[in-house]
Amino acid sequence: MARIPARFLTFFSGSLLFLLFLPSLPAAQTLQRRTHTLGDPFNDSYRSNLTTLKDASVNGNALQLTPDTRNNVSFLLNKSGRVLFPTPIRIWEDRPAAAAGNSSNTTAGSALQRLVISFNTSFHFNVFREANQTAGEGLAFIIVADGSGMPAGSEGGYLGLTNATIDGSAANQLVAVEFDTVKQPYDPDDNHVGIDVNSVVSVANRSLSELNITISPETAAVYTAWVDYSGSTKRIDVYVDNRGRPKPRAPALSAPLDLGANLAQVSYFGFAGSTGVSVYELNCILGWNLTVEVLPERSGGQGSFVKIGVPVLAAVAAVAVAGAAWFCYLRRRRRGKGKGDEKRLAGTLKSLPGTPREFGYKELKRATAGFDEKNRLGQGGFGVVYRGVIPGEGTQVAVKLFSRDTMQGDFLAELTIINRLRHKNLVRLLGWCHKNGKLLLVYDYMPNGSLDFHLYNPSPAGVRPLPWDRRYKVLAGVASALHYLHNEYEQKVVHRDLKASNILLDADFNARLGDFGLARAIDHGRTSYAEVELDGVPGTVGYVAPECFHTGKATRESDVFGFGAVILEVVCGRRPRSDVSGFRFVADWVWKLHREGCLLDAVDPQLGGEYSAEEAQRLLLLGLACSHPIPGDRPKTQAVVQIISGSVPPPKVPPFRPAFVWPSMVGDDDDGATSTIASSSAYVSTPGWTPHYTSKDSPDASFV
Incomplete structure (x- = not known):
């Protein structure tokens, strides 16, 4: 049965000359993740597949956020540009609390929850400066509302983000991770990373000199940056290291950030960069990977109304009365639906053969010190894992808190598979918890990590x-x-x-x-x-x-x-x-x-x-x-x-290495045999051959 949004619950008090076609909202469902792997190198094909603005271009196998010539120094000064992925991303969605689950974001009286995506991105960047020259100004990974333009006067210290007139305005609807090579009065130094919200004055920053990283060193270097954002915890983590090294264990910068409160509902991901009046640098992005959650689409529109003539007023009135009765029935049913869903899930969990212990939510909250960040062991696509100690027992455990209650399907999928697995080389499941829309699994704690x-x-x-x-x-x-x-x-x-x-x-x-x-x-x-x-x-x-x-x-x-x-x-x-x-x-x-x-x-x-x-x-x-x-x-x-x-x-x-030949026919026989037949679309084997998957719709990946 479709849920009725709160904004439509008073339609019977209005004119009886309208019938309402209610939009249908999906039941709780798993958020998918979409990955775009771009560049490395960025060849000519990307010129038509990316949006370049102002002084930016795709050239030299890289995204050039500012001009890439070194033959004319004056042409490099006082420039700014952006490169954007042209497909807009839905950042947040307001959903009825019954559909989106209980949340601290639910406002009293509105019964709406703002569902915010999570994303992970990684990119290689190189900021080149001439020998014996001062670098400036910097580059930034950005999320912006405007996918077709950028503000005039965004050169210099404005990093291609804002200008002197609009800097700091909430109307900018902009979030950026800046890598800045010039010290402004509000900056810690001329070599720092910062989190920007509607302004180039960062809400959080840190000198990268503390990590022995120089954004624009005298000897050219390529760095990899990782940016992880959790829509459930409203937190952003930024990691930086030399290209080819693994993602660091600890972030270079971590800060609270609510994208749902600062970004347009539909926004664009990309990069921006700038040079100064008297200083310049080459701001290059060499490769980019972006993985974002995809908010489930809402079927139907915002509701449409069909006008009915006065001669059928009596008939409409009868329909309205019947509709009112039906509405009352739905309201009574909805009041018990939340508890009913939770009872049904708990019943399913308890009925699984061999299911381990059911933990109390308060028990696990105490075990993890309120899911303290200090106890966080890691984060994946489906949730965050915390270290905990069960009160009164002293047993160390790992508690996996699913990122949102719409992931019940993944919760059940994981539990139904592992609840009866018994092997010394598999992580042992100790128990589970489902309370007030919170889904958790409890495992043996592995003291030596991954x-x-x-x-x-x-x-x-x-x-x-x-x-x-x-x-x-x-x-x-x-x-x-x-x-x-x-x-x-x-x-x-x-x-x-x-x-x-x-x-x-x-x-x-x-x-x-x-x-x-x-x-x-x-x-x-x-x-x-x-x-x-x-x-x-x-x-x-x-x-x-x-x-x-x-x-x-x-x-x-x-x-x-x-x-x-x-x-x-x-x-x-x-x-x-x-x-x-x-x-x-x-x-x-x-x-x-x-x-x-x-x-x-x-x-x-x-x-x-x-x-x-x-x-x-x-x-x-x-x-x-x-x-x-x-x-x-x-x-x-x-x-x-x-x-x-x-x-x-x-x-x-x-x-x-043998050639990978397509199509490949995977057999259904019990021994798992497969057969392969050649076709005109076969990949040709060459010494050292390996397929290079760089399509915009490739599976989840990271540049490491």
């Missing part, structure tokens, strides 16, 4: 980041867990998001595979789970098998591909998507070394030579075999476990 943290974060002097024996043990544990999911559990489970950040380590550094937010169970006798996604199969570039971009299907074979990426990552100490020796993906680089007979050159140099050459050779060959472009030629998990244990020899790997 695998990627130990691979990429600096270790104390003299300490290896992760010694070889532990790396080997971790991979053996993950392989065992994956084999259990694919073949030994009563239902076959496809994880769909296998990557280093989802592999957790317990107190003894045993691997525990976690985060089943994307996992799906498949029937016996079938090998894949097909689901229509907003932008194809979800996952992270480098871990996602190439066929998934075409089939939209996650399979056991695609899980094996993801595990192959993890194997190479652990042995090489490099993320799957890394620039190395002219290659964009580690697998291509390792395949080249295999062909040249120097495979062990791929081993992580941070190990200092302290590893088993025989084991490393075995793992690297297995990683390449799992990374085979053709799904049916990848090893099954049983073989993977045997190879890692040493009970069978490593697979034979061809010297050149």
Whole structure:
């Protein structure tokens, strides 16, 4: 039954000469996420696919926010420009509280909640300055209301954002993350990051000199910035590091920010930059990835009215009386609907066989000190995870708080899959909670964090980041867990998001595979789970098998591909998507070394030579075999476990990476066999070939 917005609840008191067609609002549903991966490099095709304003352009394989010539210095001075992604993004939506859930944003008497999106973006930037010259002024990642223009006079310290007349006006409806190279009276120095809201006077800023980062150094450098925003917690986090390094554990700048209160409902994402009257720099964006939540569309319009003639007044009156009666019925039903939904969900949870303990919301709130930011362990697409200690028990736990109650489907999907999983290398679910629209899952706490943290974060002097024996043990544990999911559990489970950040380590550094937010169970006798996604199969570039971009299907074979990426990552100490020796993906680089007979050159140099050459050779060959472009030629998990244990020899790997051929037919037979047929649209294999997915609708990815 469609919900009736509050603004239409008094229509019976008006003229009886109108009938009302009520808009239909969707029931609570999962917010999808859409990813746009752009550039790196930005070639000529982007000139027509991006909006460039004023002095900005797409040139030299980059977004030039200000002119990119160095032949005419005067032409570089006092310039500003913007480059915008041309598709507008819906930032917020006011929804009836019954549809959007209880929230502190619900205003008394209005029964409306403002639903605000979350987003993650990462981009490479280079700010170049001439030798012995002073740089100025800066660049910014922006969200703006106007997608077709920019204010005049936005040069210099206004960074292409505002001007002397409008700076500070709420009508600007602008939010920016600035990287500023000139000190103004309101700035901490000439090398800082700041959060701007309707003004170039930042609401929060920090000197990057504290992090040994110089935005515009004398020797040219490329940096990567990550910007994460949570619409549920109303907080923005900004991270910065040299390109090619992993995302830092701690943000360079973190601040509260309500996009719903400061931005137009529909806004544009992009970049802005400027130069000064007497100082200049080249402001370049070399690559950009943007992942945003997509607010569910509301079917129907704002309601339409059809006029009815006076001769049928009596008939209309009768309809109105009947409508009034129906309205009263709906109102009574609606009053009990919220509690009814919660009772039904709780009943579903309690009826699941083997479901663990039900925790009280207050109990978990106390355990996490009120979900204090100091206890936050991490944040993913579906929610935030906090460390907690159960009161009166002293048990350390990890509490996953789903980002909004509209994610009940994901909550149930995750719970129904993992509530009966029993394996020593899977994160154990301890319990759940659903109260007042809050959805939570409680897991064993993993004191040693995630695998990627130990691979990429600096270790104390003299300490290896992760010694070889532990790396080997971790991979053996993950392989065992994956084999259990694919073949030994009563239902076959496809994880769909296998990557280093989802592999957790317990107190003894045993691997525990976690985060089943994307996992799906498949029937016996079938090998894949097909689901229509907003932008194809979800996952992270480098871990996602190439066929998934075409089939939209996650399979056991695609899980094996993801595990192959993890194997190479652990042995090489490099993320799957890394620039190395002219290659964009580690697998291509390792395949080249295999062909040249120097495979062990791929081993992580941070190990200092302290590893088993025989084991490393075995793992690297297995990683390449799992990374085979053709799904049916990848090893099954049983073989993977045997190879890692040493009970069978490593697979034979061809010297050149085979071609990925499309279409690929994924079989439905029980053994998961696949077959591939050639077609005129086949990709051609070349030495070191790997597909370069840069479409605007690619799956979730990050530039690291």
